[in-house]
Amino acid sequence: MLKLIQDTLISQVHTLWLVFKHAFVKADTVQYPEEAPNMAPRWRGRIILSRDPDGEERCVACNLCACACPVDCIALQKAEDEDGRWYPEFFRINFSRCIMCGFCEEACPTNAIQLTPDFEMAEYSRQDMVWEKEDLLINGTGKYHDYNFYRVAGKSISGKDKGEAQNEAEPVNVRSLLP
């Protein structure tokens, strides 16, 4: 009998009291359009293409992002300039497909493709959700300020031959017998 009263009455009244006390707690709601939400720096939002500290495109059109993309929303075509640098001739992200998983950012060997805390990308037309390279490319370095792929990589471009990159040894002369 006591247990029945405990279960049916006292515990219920206790629950009611606990819930009632929440009336005096400030609401968690962020009133979004008027009040900006606090976005974490690593939030996976709108995708950008960054530039290296010299102001050149970081993307080397390796296609790894397009391979990693689970929904196949990235399309690009490799091209090569007169210096021997690779760059994407076009780079297209279909944001109506993109699921903001961030796999492209993880796959990118040059930190070119990055996700940003911006999420306000709604459009009235589906066609407007396809972003081209000029829409994606920004004038900054994004999250990685010092990284410059061609300065640390062994790839030779005009003005920097093999062995001239940072922390790179001279190429081994494979035809010499000397140690």
Added chain:
Amino acid sequence: MNWEVGSGLNLGIILGTVIVVAAMLIWVERRLLSLWQERLGPNRVGPFGLLQVVADMIKIFTKEDWVPPFADRFSFVLAPAIIMVAILLSFAVVPFAPGVGVIDSNIGVLFVLAMASLGAYSVMLAGLSSDNKYALLGSLRAAAQMISYEVFMGVSLLGVVALSGSFNLREIVLAQSDGWYVIPQFIGFVIFFIAGIAESHRLPFDIPEAEQEICAGYHTEYSGMKFGMFFVGEYLGLVLISSLITVLFFGGWLGPGFLPPIIWFVIKAFIFIAFFILLRAAIPRPRYDQLMSYGWLFLLPLSLLNLLVTGAIILST
């Protein structure tokens, strides 16, 4: 101006007010629920979101009102009308204040109980005529719930009737001028309150609807204004039960003289409406066999005992 019980003006104002209040409860409930869930609730349409009700009404009036081809058309259309009519008729006997009311009936308590039983037909007919498994389960539960709460609902009121010596709600209020019946009839109040939750199909006893288990229960197949009538009917039931608790146990319009009687009535009724919403925010739903065994094995004997003791005390004094 003819301002007495039963005048046409009185009737029109009560009908209009009750329906508008029931509709506004959609907004009140959402705001209060969000208050207790640390949210803000609807606050965009109009000041404090008050026009949310208007927006909801426009939406529900312009929706397609569809009767499924497999439904039994006559009772399908009849069911939502029954709940509205039964509950609105119950309001006829509720004494809101001196001179405010529709009928001064000598069998007010019985009339309310009878209308509550009629209201249960609406739920059962809706479920049966829909020809839908979930709706049938909902009406099955409604029937099971009805036979378990209506018995002790009636019995719990008999203590009040015995104390006041009248079935007339207006006289019951007047008999409380030297003390509200909630004190001598506290057990009766608690039992009537629990039965009231079940009667108005509010959480935690919204077993016939049980959104999480059986879709929407008896009104699964309803759309448009027929669904709206069930919805407003539920809120009307909420207002009715709160008014009845106020009248039967908390002295109706009686209160200190610095406010007019009708304001006292509204304040008391609103406190109970808010408490019903708090119940919804706090208490989970029992299984319907749990409600039945709780009703038959615990609340019914308790209400009979309450009646017995009340009668003995009245006889001995």
